[in-house]
Amino acid sequence: MLTTDGPGKSLRARAKGEGSVKRYPIVLFLLAVTGSFALAKEHPGKAYIEKNGYHGPSTCEAQGCHPGTAKMFLGTVHWKHASPVGNVDNLTPGKEYGMKNRIYTMCNGNDIVNNLKEIPPNPKTGKTKFTGCNTCHPGNHISDVGSTGKDAENAIDCLVCHSLSYDFRLRQPYKDAAGRVVMGQDRSVKAALSVGKPGVKNCMVCHEAAGGGVLIKRGFAFTKETDVHAAKGMVCVDCHAAKDHRIPTGFDPNNWASDGVRVSCGDCHEASPHQDKDLNRHVARVACQTCHIPKTGGALAKDFTRWTQGPDGFFEPTTLRKEANETAPVYAWYNKTVTNTPTFIGPKGSRGDKESKIYPFKMYEGKAYFDRKTGKLLSMDFAPPMATGDTLAGVASAAKTLGIQEYDPVPGWQVIYFGSSHLVTKKRALSCENCHAPNGVLNFRALGYTEEEIRKLTSPELYFDKMAEKQKEDW
Amino acid sequence: MKRFAVVFLLFAVALAATVFVPASASADEIKMIGVITKIDISGPDAATATATLKDNKGGGLVTVIVNDELTLDKFKDHRIVVGDEIRLKYEVKDGKNVSKYFRKTAGC
Numbered sequence: 001m002l003t004t005d006g007p008g009k010s011l012r013a014r015a016k017g018e019g020s021v022k023r024y025p026i027v028l029f030l031l032a033v034t035g036s037f038a039l040a041k042e043h044p045g046k047a048y049i050e051k052n053g054y055h056g057p058s059t060c061e062a063q064g065c066h067p068g069t070a071k072m073f074l075g076t077v078h079w080k081h082a083s084p085v086g087n088v089d090n091l092t093p094g095k096e097y098g099m100k101n102r103i104y105t106m107c108n109g110n111d112i113v114n115n116l117k118e119i120p121p122n123p124k125t126g127k128t129k130f131t132g133c134n135t136c137h138p139g140n141h142i143s144d145v146g147s148t149g150k151d152a153e154n155a156i157d158c159l160v161c162h163s164l165s166y167d168f169r170l171r172q173p174y175k176d177a178a179g180r181v182v183m184g185q186d187r188s189v190k191a192a193l194s195v196g197k198p199g200v201k202n203c204m205v206c207h208e209a210a211g212g213g214v215l216i217k218r219g220f221a222f223t224k225e226t227d228v229h230a231a232k233g234m235v236c237v238d239c240h241a242a243k244d245h246r247i248p249t250g251f252d253p254n255n256w257a258s259d260g261v262r263v264s265c266g267d268c269h270e271a272s273p274h275q276d277k278d279l280n281r282h283v284a285r286v287a288c289q290t291c292h293i294p295k296t297g298g299a300l301a302k303d304f305t306r307w308t309q310g311p312d313g314f315f316e317p318t319t320l321r322k323e324a325n326e327t328a329p330v331y332a333w334y335n336k337t338v339t340n341t342p343t344f345i346g347p348k349g350s351r352g353d354k355e356s357k358i359y360p361f362k363m364y365e366g367k368a369y370f371d372r373k374t375g376k377l378l379s380m381d382f383a384p385p386m387a388t389g390d391t392l393a394g395v396a397s398a399a400k401t402l403g404i405q406e407y408d409p410v411p412g413w414q415v416i417y418f419g420s421s422h423l424v425t426k427k428r429a430l431s432c433e434n435c436h437a438p439n440g441v442l443n444f445r446a447l448g449y450t451e452e453e454i455r456k457l458t459s460p461e462l463y464f465d466k467m468a469e470k471q472k473e474d475w
Numbered sequence: 476m477k478r479f480a481v482v483f484l485l486f487a488v489a490l491a492a493t494v495f496v497p498a499s500a501s502a503d504e505i506k507m508i509g510v511i512t513k514i515d516i517s518g519p520d521a522a523t524a525t526a527t528l529k530d531n532k533g534g535g536l537v538t539v540i541v542n543d544e545l546t547l548d549k550f551k552d553h554r555i556v557v558g559d560e561i562r563l564k565y566e567v568k569d570g571k572n573v574s575k576y577f578r579k580t581a582g583c
Binding site: 165166167168169201205209213214223310311312 | 508510531532545548552553554556560578579580581
């Protein structure tokens with residue numbers, strides 16, 4: 001079955017061996033084939049599960065099926081929420097980083113200070129609720145982020161990524177008889193009988209609401225209206241094809257953890273993918289995303305020092321929201337290494353550096369408390385402010401968890417550049433005048449071009465004849 | 476005689492209504508935040524559903540028709556359930572409330 005050894009990988013490997021012109025039809029053909037196989041072929045474990053029930057990973061590994069999968073999964077970013085990071089400034093060598101322990105201002109905490117728990121009751125309503133970053137972890141919270149051993153293996157929620165009929169009423173936090181906070185799972189036979197290659201919605205269980213609500217982090221809607229690949233029926237794992245659950249990622253300046261494997265546009269597309277050689281001449285210095293992802297989205301800014309009370313009595317960080325494709329990106333040279341200071345997380349690179357290309361970024365600004373003494377960003381436990389709006393109580397709780405005794409909190413802003421890798425379009429791709437007109441989207445001066453060069457780069461001379469010709473064809 | 480006039484008048488009003496009202500009504504997008512009190516969906520293959528929300532402002536009940544696939548799917552696998560707070564935009568089309576935007580409010 002093609003899906004079991006990662007269709008994307010084999011598809012790419014095969015496509016690479018072929019002539020350049022044929023690559024698309026082959027990719028598409030294989031997509032169609034893997035798609036229909038996934039549907040047509042029955043899961044060989046069906047009879048076993050029907051007879052013995054579903055008990056989690058031990059069932060997946062029974063009778064020699066998928067041996068060692070759970071153990072291997074424990075070593076991935078999805079379980080550890082951390083990994084070694086090689087391309088970011090100011091990190092402690094040898095230490096792993098990720099959602100587990102980072103502190104930034106998209107979500108001003110981490111899995112440790114915001115461990116899943118019941119918040120104090122709201123003074124007005126007396127109501128409480130569960131909250132914590134590690135709700136987006138495929139464990140049961142007893143076996144939590146980065147845990148190891150047999151219990152951890154047994155706690156993995158394989159079906160959240162693999163079942164097409166998961167009942168999400170069961171994936172809720174609750175308190176067990178011993179008073180421990182447990183993250184529920186759907187381990188029903190019904191859910192187990194519909195296992196397959198992960199679909200978009202499986203991945204979106206966590207990815208859609210990353211950053212504090214639906215599409216908040218970067219307006220990442222993956223629908224046929226917002227992405228050419230979704231329109232062609234592709235799903236996340238067609239590009240993020242995993243082997244041994246190491247899911248490839250890119251070089252988002254703000255998404256550091258990786259399983260050591262990467263995906264890029266060039267895995268499937270030619271280095272010179274256009275019929276039009278005027279477009280192809282750009283790919284050496286302009287990233288594919290720059291022209292093909294002309295817009296971004298999600299939150300513009302958040303204020304963690306002042307939370308807003310909702311009608312239900314609970315508080316949330318004050319957030320300026322935008323939809324997918326509602327904001328303009330910022331453009332910068334990027335060589336895949338990252339500046340990391342308390343007030344700025346973003347791309348490094350320059351025109352003079354041949355490793356750098358111009359990329360689009362979603363720029364985000366977050367206000368939170370910094371320690372006046374050290375200049376460092378402080379983190380916040382969300383439970384206190386969520387109940388009462390008292391943000392300094394949240395900082396105090398987090399400091400206690402982290403063993404920070406003395407600090408002097410002052411509000412300040414942090415700027416973060418997020419990578420922009422989805423929302424790919426062909427129709428709305430930037431064309432000559434979008435960049436080369438005097439009011440184009442690129443700030444050539446800031447990008448390091450001289451006045452003399454800018455005069456050339458913003459002259460209609462560059463594109464006039466071409467566009468005049470195109471205008472003739474269009475009419 | 477009198478009756479005719481009334482009938483005619485009513486007819487005229489109805490005509491005016493059909494001609495003018497829909498145009499202005501459909502241009503209006505109504506926004507609200509409310510908690511779901513009821514979801515009606517006919518089954519796994521349903522192409523439409525209705526949801527009733529209690530408006531946080533004033534507590535009135537509003538029932539909307541939901542047609543978009545993503546939200547329907549979230550009703551079907553219970554990613555959106557009764558009790559969830561929703562940010563809603565809807566339009567009035569032919570006297571019916573049709574959802575244009577249906578998102579859980581939940582934040583960080």
